[in-house]
Amino acid sequence: MKFGIVARRDRWEALKLAYRVYDFLKVSGYDVVVDEETHRHLPEFHEEDVLPLEDFDVDFIIVIGGDGTILRVEHRTKREIPLLGINMGTLGFLTEVEPHETFFALSKLIEGDYYIDERIKLRTYVNGENSVPDSLNEVAILTGIPGKIIHLKYYVDGGMADEIRADGLIISTPTGSTGYAMSAGGPFVDPRLDVVVIAPLAPIALSSRPMIVPSKSVVTVRNVSLRRELVLAIDGQFYTYLPPDTEIEIRLSPRKAKFVRFTREIYPKYTLKIKKKF
Numbered sequence: 001m002k003f004g005i006v007a008r009r010d011r012w013e014a015l016k017l018a019y020r021v022y023d024f025l026k027v028s029g030y031d032v033v034v035d036e037e038t039h040r041h042l043p044e045f046h047e048e049d050v051l052p053l054e055d056f057d058v059d060f061i062i063v064i065g066g067d068g069t070i071l072r073v074e075h076r077t078k079r080e081i082p083l084l085g086i087n088m089g090t091l092g093f094l095t096e097v098e099p100h101e102t103f104f105a106l107s108k109l110i111e112g113d114y115y116i117d118e119r120i121k122l123r124t125y126v127n128g129e130n131s132v133p134d135s136l137n138e139v140a141i142l143t144g145i146p147g148k149i150i151h152l153k154y155y156v157d158g159g160m161a162d163e164i165r166a167d168g169l170i171i172s173t174p175t176g177s178t179g180y181a182m183s184a185g186g187p188f189v190d191p192r193l194d195v196v197v198i199a200p201l202a203p204i205a206l207s208s209r210p211m212i213v214p215s216k217s218v219v220t221v222r223n224v225s226l227r228r229e230l231v232l233a234i235d236g237q238f239y240t241y242l243p244p245d246t247e248i249e250i251r252l253s254p255r256k257a258k259f260v261r262f263t264r265e266i267y268p269k270y271t272l273k274i275k276k277k278f
Contacts, residue, residue, distance in 0.1 A: 001031075001110070002032070002033070003032045003058055003060050003062060004062070004081070005033070005064070006035045006037075006038055006061060006063050006065070006072075007064040007069070008066065008089070009041045011065075013088065014065055014088040015042040017086065017088070017099055018042065018062075019042060019045065021064070021102065021106065022045060024103060024106065031058075032049055033051045033058060034049055037053070053072075053076045054078060056077055056079075056081065057079070058081060060082050060083070060109065061073060061084070062083075063084065063085045063095075064088055066088060066091070067092060067093055067094045067095070067137075068089065070085050070094045071094075071137065071236070071237050074136050074235075074257055075133045075235065075237050075238065080255060080256060080258055081258070082259065082260050083257070084105065084106075084109060084260040085259065086098070086099060086101075086105070087099065091276065092273075093178050093270065094175070096259065096260060096261055096262065097262075105262065109260060114261060115262075115264070116258050116260065117191075117258070117260075119173065119175045119256060119257040120173050120175075120215055120252060120253070120256060121134040121135060121253040121255055121256060122138075122139055122171065122196070122252065123253035124234065124248065124249070125249040125250075125251070126246055126248060132238060132240065133237070134253045135173070136175055137172065137176030137180070137235045137236070138172040138176040138180050139171045139172075139232070139248075139250050140169070140171075140232070140233040141168050141231075141232060141248060142201070143168055143228070144242075150166065150223060150225050151163075151164075151224040151225040152164050154219060155220040155222075156198075156213050156217050156218070156219055157218055161198070161211065162200070163224070164200045164205065164208045165203065166200045166202055166204065166208065167201045167202040168200075168201040168202075168231075169200055169201060169221060170184050170186070170197075170198070170199045170201055171197070171198055172186065172196065172198075173215075174189040174190065174191045175191055176197075176235075177197055178274060180236070181197050184200065184201045186210040187210065187212075190266060192266065194215045195212050195213065195215055196214070196219070197210055197212055198211050219250040220247065220248070221247070221250075225244065226245055227244055228244055229244050230242045230246060
């Protein structure tokens, strides 16, 4: 069994815990690699065990951080590697255990007492080409000029679903329903459902409401304001400006995110976190 370790870089406690996990696994006789950015912020790891995150070829990745760290790992790994998230973030919707549970969780993982939770991802095509990362949370199409609205038409499986004047449009997975989409008025979606949320961001028309469509639907977005460029944001991790005449298509990705879980509990785990957040 081979492990990878990634920690958030701006919290000393996360880096220290990463080294304790590294030492525990090495002493237990397992192969362990550490991503080079974690090593850059805590150079105590052995250099021969340091690799770029893109080159990880391991059975599990131990991610010590919040949802942002997990999203960074998901964007940069090339394989569908199961992640065990240890919460060193604000809420940690994607993480599984708290720091004080770390070594109990590692023992259960080593003993095989876990299951794999698979989450859908979305793939974005810009003018027919896939040149941006898959999204685990959401694809956000935003105004390129803060304070200026954009005029969009969006289609579901070829039929026009709505025409909006708004700050943007969010296309979210169930995993991302507790994030940006929820702040735009979208619902909490049980992560066991195979659906996608489409949520206008601050629309002018009160009739423009979030909708839920099957995950296999093809969502196409066209910019009616042909003089105003767009910003495409993927999971809050990747951003790019797009010309006004760009056509954006969002489909179900063939890849999935995989998480190590020790319980199949959905309620009240997620709903209580939402209450704490809001």
